[in-house]
Amino acid sequence: MNAPARIAVLASGRGSNLQCLLDGIAGGQLHAEIAGVFSDKPNAAALDKVPVALRWARSPKDYASRDAFDVALGDAVNACTPDWVICAGYMRILGADFVQRFSGRLVNIHPSLLPLHKGLHTHARAIEAGHAEHGASVHFVVPELDAGAVIAQARVPVMSSDTADTLAERVLGIEHPLLLASAQLLVSGRVTEQDGTIKLDGQSLLSPLRLDSAGTLSG
16 A cells, blocks of 8 residues: 655634545545645644644744745645645645645635635625535635635535524534545545646546545546
8 A cells, every 4th residue: 555645734813624635634535644734824723633743833924925924824834745735724825936836735614615605704695695505615725715626515505593693603514524535535646737737637627526425536
């Protein structure tokens, strides 16, 4: 068997998606190892989920510019020699140079059905728009915000009684299996991105994969 894929995780908050990856690794569902956890929030709870040796956290306020912080972050990520870099609740926009540095192996999980509702406050915006469905997407990262090719999506219904908080909790419940299933495809080499097109087993996908109730992705 090949060596486990090395995953660098970028996180700004509590790290529930990171925990999903850790659980998948521990349970033998994900042939990978966490090579490092990187944060723009030195007090992020996500950092506590891995040993001190795997943690890197700096405040952007300590750097002269946004670019200077991105260079420091990029150097730290690169030093752990990752096969994949996964943004799992990382709330800071990555600069174009950072994105280019890890192009083709940098992915993000976003709480909306992209291309709908790029950016923040996605749950409130989905309710305000009157959508019947909402969800989450795993996509490759490009310099334009939340605009990279979408690998896979999971959907939940929007209830008439929903608030942004209740909808957010329902979406979080499907984010975890979506991220794990997507990571399985990535580390196995089955999914790649070429010129903005997702390929599964060498064949172009016409639309994102969808997560079913069993936690399996299909076209």
